[in-house]
Amino acid sequence: MKNNLGSPVGGLWILRALGALTILMGLFLAVGGAYLAVLGGSLYFVLAGVALLVSGLLIARGNPSGALLFALTLVATAIWAVADAGLHFWPLVSRLVALAVLGLLIALAYPTLARASGRTAGRGAHALAALLAVALIATGGYAFVPTPVIAAQGTAPTPVPVTPQTAQKNWQHWGNTTAGDRFAALDQITKSNVNQLEVAWTAHTGDIPVSTGSGAEDQNTPLQIGDTVYVCTAYGKVLALNADTGAQLWKFDPQAKGPNWQRCRGLGYFDQDAPLAATAVPTGGTPPAAAAGNSVAGDCRKRLLLPTLDARLIALDATSGQPCAAFGNKGTVDLSVGMGEIKFGYYQQTSTPLIAGGLVIVGGRVADNWSVDEPPGVVRAFDVVSGELVWAWDSGNPAVTRLPADGKTYTRGAPNVWAAMSYDPKLDLVYLPTGNATPDFFGGHRTAEEDKYSSSIVALEGRTGKVRWHFQTTHHDLWDFDLPAQPLLYDVPNGQGGTQPALIQTTKQGEIFMFNRETGVPIAEVQEKPVPQGSIPGERYSPTQPFSVGMPSIGNTTLTESDMWGATPFDALLCRISFKGMRSEGVYTPPGLDHALQMPGSLGGMNWGSVSVDPTTATMFVNDMRLGLANYMIPRDKMPKNASGIEMGAVPQEGTPFGAMRQRFLSQLGIPCQAPPFGTMTAIDLKTRKIAWQVPVGTVRDTGPLGIKMHLPIPIGMPTLGPSLATQSGLVFFAGTQDFYLRAFDSASGKEVWKARLPVGSQGGPMTYVSPATGRQYVVITAGGARQSPDRGDYVIAYALPASK
Known part of the structure; x- marks a missing residue:
């Protein structure tokens, strides 16, 4: 008797394998x-499991009843899946595809199963x-x-033409x-011609960010002034590039050192020959040199302000790249002054300095979770020409408005400002998105002072640094819900x-x-709602x-149990088990000794x-990521030695x-446990304050289960990190995805109308300008x-429409 698929012996082995x-x-x-x-979860899995066990045993024994x-x-699974998840594609895929594949194999094997029992198979199995x-x-x-989460409705607005009077001349601030x-x-690049964009030039910084743990990240948005583009690298090097060719004009290396969190999101730019938008003169004080009209002979009338990862602020001549000797000490202001002890890597600059009139204003990132004795979170304003300290805002001690008294420091561990700040020159108000006390x-x-200004918007007078108003977005923050984003200043329809x-x-x-940015009064309604209360000894709760x-x-x-997801029912089941083993009470689930989601x-x-x-x-465009964390508190005597947890892990x-412990809420395959999308782009109509459209952003081409690249452009929507760019021609550019694009x-519909493959991924902010020399619009x-x-590079890439011949 031959052992082949059509023989009894071959068929028996097929059935045994399929049954197993x-x-x-x-x-x-x-x-x-x-x-x-x-744990109190769904009964479906145990019932389906028992049914599969019996089915497999029958199939292995050659009994057609197993197939039935x-x-x-x-x-039954299909009925349960729809009842549990609704008619939503990815949740149904998770619940049904694996069993459907097995069902296909069983259906193909059914004729063999019928013959093994002495029956004749009909055509129904086929x-x-x-x-x-x-x-x-x-x-x-x-x-x-690609399928929108919320599809655009109604008639798309027609883009407003750009006039010579309104056309952008430079991109001279981070935002x-x-x-x-x-x-x-x-509007040179439009919806109708964007698909013709091509690489116009590529430059290399020579500074590849090495990412281990919370290591170096390129998160830069370049500046453009006239015929020059300026970029800074993760390690703080600054390059000036020709705006039409990408050729390097000069390079400056601050020789900055830091053990982690190396990044430079942006540079500041100041032109002393341009009229000041506001005269930043402290009441009763000495005007800053820039505001007083003091001249700087020769070099440095146009300057860049570079924040470093080792707590320095450096002024560079924008033409030559040389330090501005009259600024601070030979071009450098030491930001460690008045701070007390700063351990290596505990204080640094990561976000762009704010240029507000004649001032350059800086906050700083602190290493949040090492101890209560972290460096101060003080915000300081310096004369942009001389580097002289004009004012300081110490949220823990507002009485200190410049340097602390001899032998004293700014308040250690007080709320800081690590994100980008904004400035309204008409109101002369500086807007700070604050962190929380460490x-x-x-x-x-x-x-009380530390709690007062934690996780808040704080409006300071540009001239004095005094608080005009503030609003707290999280009371007594126990979740690290510090404000991460630059405030948008915009005049909304009334x-x-x-x-x-x-x-x-x-x-x-x-x-x-x-909010009304002049008064701090909410324009859109805000409600104080009750939230769950915790039980950690010694803690208090809002x-x-x-x-x-x-x-x-x-x-x-x-989230509910039904929101749990996986690539298969098996990792989805494990996510459900993890979910049912945690407290999940909404956004403000308080930390506890047990696991909290x-x-x-x-x-x-x-x-x-x-x-x-x-x-x-x-229309405002907002990108997000949807990553849950599983947290729990660890009593002091049970803390593991050498805990750091710079981003994840024990702190x-x-x-x-x-x-405390922070762990990403992922399945054993390294996939977020909740249903996709894991990142979206959302358009919000600021007239109606409603979502106009929402679409998933990013594919699994360059990532996947267990970190293995799937090489499939499936638009599931991945976590996003980086800025977007809106243009008057009706386009939104974005690169901060997990894939390399x-x-x-289309800003009216959310439809993807163009994409370009990048050599590695990007967390940078796209920016655009028209070259004054050639009149050609570039997107950089x-x-x-x-x-x-793990894929890293040092690329600066400019795209443009084909050059006219």
């Missing part, structure tokens, strides 16, 4: 499902196999189709303007044919606040938290990339009774590597 596979799947689901049921039982299980095959092929094909709008009044996850030791000055602030917890109910919330819906986690929601806005259509929080979206992006990707 079904038994293994059933055993996993039955055991895991039983544990889930004990499996068919009933598959039908028809069912064909039906399952078609369904699986259709599912696989649809997985590549293009001190309002942080990231909007370019340019450490992040225990606050029983915090003073419903009466006019506008009112607004400040719009995005948050890590997916909330969007809108009974309520502010929710911006007058604006859309993004990605912060309270924070969603969105302290990575966001929205993060440092901020927003962009098209003022011609009153010591010395000086408090507890350390710069994309352009830096590409140093996507977050969590």
Whole structure:
């Protein structure tokens, strides 16, 4: 007797193998499902597991009843899947595809199964196999189709033409303007011709960011002044490039050293020959040199301000790249003055300095969670020409307005400002998005002053540094919900044919606040709502938290067991077990000794990339990430030695009774446990304050389970990190995804209308300009590597339409 597929011996082995596979799947689901049921979870998995076990045993014994039982299980699973997840594509894929593939194999093997029992198989098995095959092929094909989360409705607004008077001349601030709008009044590149964009030039910085743990990241948005583009690298090197060719004009190396968190998001730029938007003169004080009209002979009338990762502020001549000798000490201001002890890597500059009139204003990043004795979070304003300290704002001791008294320091551990700030020259107000007092996850030791200004928008007078108003977006923050994004200053429609000055602030917890930026009074309604209370000894809890109910919330819906997801039912089951083993009480689930789910986690929601806005259509564009964290507190005597947890892991929080653990809420395959999308781009109509559209951003081409690249452009929507760019021609450019692309979206619909493959990923901010020499519009992006990707580079790439011949 021959041993082949059509023989009894060959068929028997097929059935045994197929039965064994079904038994293994059933055993996993039955055991895991039983544990889930004990935790109070869904009974589906244990019931389906038992059914698969019986089905597999029957199939292995050659009994056709096993196939029929499996068919009933598959039908029941489909009914349960729709009831559990609704008619949503990716949740249904997770629940059905693996069993459908097994069903296809069983249907193909059914004739062999029938013969093994002495029966004659009809054509029904072949028809069912064909039906399952078609369904699986259709599912696989649809997985590549971009599908909006919220589709655009109504008639798309027509882009407003750019006039010579309104056209953008330079990109001279990190957010293009001190309002942080990231909007370019340019329309040479349009929806109709964007697909013709090509690489115009590529430059290399020679400074590849090495990412180990929380290492170096390229997160730069270049500046453009006239015929020169300026970039800074993760390690603080500055390059000047020709705007039409990318040729290097000069390079400056600050020789900065730091053990972690190396990045330079942007440079400041000041032109002493340009009229000041506001005269930053402290009341009763000496005017800054810039405001007083003091001249700088020769060099440095146009200067760049470079923040370094080792706490220096350096002024460079924009033409030559040489330090401005009259600024501070031979071009450098030492930001460690008045700070007390600064351990290596505990204080640095990561975000762009703010140029406000004749002042350059800096905050600083502190190493949040080592101890209560972190460096101060002071914000300081220096004369942009001389480097002289004009004012200081110490949130822990507002009485200190310049340097502390001899032998004293600014308040250690007080709230800092690590994100980009904004400035309104008409109101002469500087807007600070503050962090929280250190450490992040225990606050029983915090003073009233530290709590007062934590996780708040604080408006300071530009002339004096005095507080005009403030609004706290998280009370007694125990979640690391510091404000990560540059505030957007924009005049919103007031419903009466006019506008009112607004400040719009995005948050890590997916909330969007809108205030009158002159008074701090909310324009969009804010409600104080009760939140869950914790039980950690020595801690106190705010009974309520502010929710911006007058604006859309993004990605912060309270998760349920049905929201758990996986590539298969098996990792989805493990995610359900993890979920049922944690407290999950919404955005403000308080930390405890048990595991608590924070969603969105302290990575966001929205993060440092901020927003962009098209003022011609009153549309704001917000990108987000949806990554949950599993947190718990660790008693001091149980803290692991040498804990650091710069971003994830155990953090010591010395000086408090507890350390803390942060872990990403991922499946065993390294995939977020909640259903996709994991990152989106959202357009918000600022006239109606409603979502106009929302689309997933990013594919799994350059990532995947266990970190293995899938090489498939499936637009599932991946976590985003980086800024966007809006243009007056109706385009939104974005590159901060997990795959290696710069994309352009139709700002009216969210449809992806162009993308260019990058050599590595990017966290940089796209910017655009028109060359004064050639009249050609360029879109420029830096590409140093996507977050969590080992692929790194040192690219600066400019795109343009084909040059006219």
